[in-house]
Amino acid sequence: MDELIEMIRDFDAARDWNQFHSPKNLAMALSVEVAELVEIFQWMSEEESTQLSRDKQTRLMEEIGDVMIYLVNLSDKFGINPITAAKKKLKLNEVKYPSHITRGSARKYSEY
Amino acid sequence: MDELIEMIRDFDAARDWNQFHSPKNLAMALSVEVAELVEIFQWMSEEESTQLSRDKQTRLMEEIGDVMIYLVNLSDKFGINPITAAKKKLKLNEVKYPSHITRGSARKYSEY
């Protein structure tokens, strides 16, 4: 992760792109990249989405890369490490959705 | 990263939630979480978005955590490591946006 953060800082510095990279703009760009990832799955059934062709898997990996780049870039503006943030959030979720209550429920998150 | 992947697998297994976690559904959930992150910045100026209150920073960290959880979960369905994917994509981007040409350009990505 530290290496990736360095690579992103260098990439932006070499292009003088920090002037465009306000947190607001990075959040917006993140949402655009996520939509490109969603587009891969958009007319598939759930079943089909588990069995991507090699071409689609390559495209998926590129879109995951783009999403990750913007997520890390935005996080870095506030000194946040996305892995640490995810671990903390998982611990909060363990309290919010106790496994003995939510187990296998189709109602899932939204209705607890 | 490996530790986070394990935590997410355990979390879902304990709740029997893999039945809901088709790649299609995870991509959709990722887009919903990103919108919650975007919402933090939505009526701010770019300048204001660089100076978040402590409360907003806490909320941002939680949203980054949620986005990261779904991104890692989706990636794991295809054996993709988001950090590796991001590094590969940065290298492709170095070819696509050479620093000596794109330096400081407001036209940025979209028009090259």
Added chain:
Amino acid sequence: MDELIEMIRDFDAARDWNQFHSPKNLAMALSVEVAELVEIFQWMSEEESTQLSRDKQTRLMEEIGDVMIYLVNLSDKFGINPITAAKKKLKLNEVKYPSHITRGSARKYSEY
């Protein structure tokens, strides 16, 4: 539609909210509202999404209302009527996806 446009203009003028309603901000707000609409369907199967409870239908109508308000508001900044824009786009799509070729194809849009 003309009546709706007038209502939105009056609503914003009464609150002096046009200062926040740059096209960029309205586009961002539109994306956040659409995610709230997506959230209604997010863990449902496609089949379930066709049979919403009365409560979810009420919520859906509110989210459709919010999406429409921002879409009309943004369009109004450029003198665009969304209905006219949709009709024009449908005509372009008729050329792009001729019915005798695309009929019933699961490949659909993305691969033509």
Added chain:
Amino acid sequence: MDELIEMIRDFDAARDWNQFHSPKNLAMALSVEVAELVEIFQWMSEEESTQLSRDKQTRLMEEIGDVMIYLVNLSDKFGINPITAAKKKLKLNEVKYPSHITRGSARKYSEY
């Protein structure tokens, strides 16, 4: 609006596309189209977003058309008219954000 609804029904029937158009899939497609609209504004300042070139305005009109097509299509699955839904929501918002309290406030929606 009635004419647009008819056009969309005919378009889908001629291509036998209703099989792909579950509400869940239409909501997902709507989010992808909105991101294409957001992309137009993504690296602009708010000021720049008010002064689009003729080319960008044409592109914006097409994206507004696409968003409207999916919004009307989804609404039609539940017999909802987006204009009626927007008017109802505006009336709810008048109660939620009274003009004498919210006038000109930068805190806007999120904090009331």
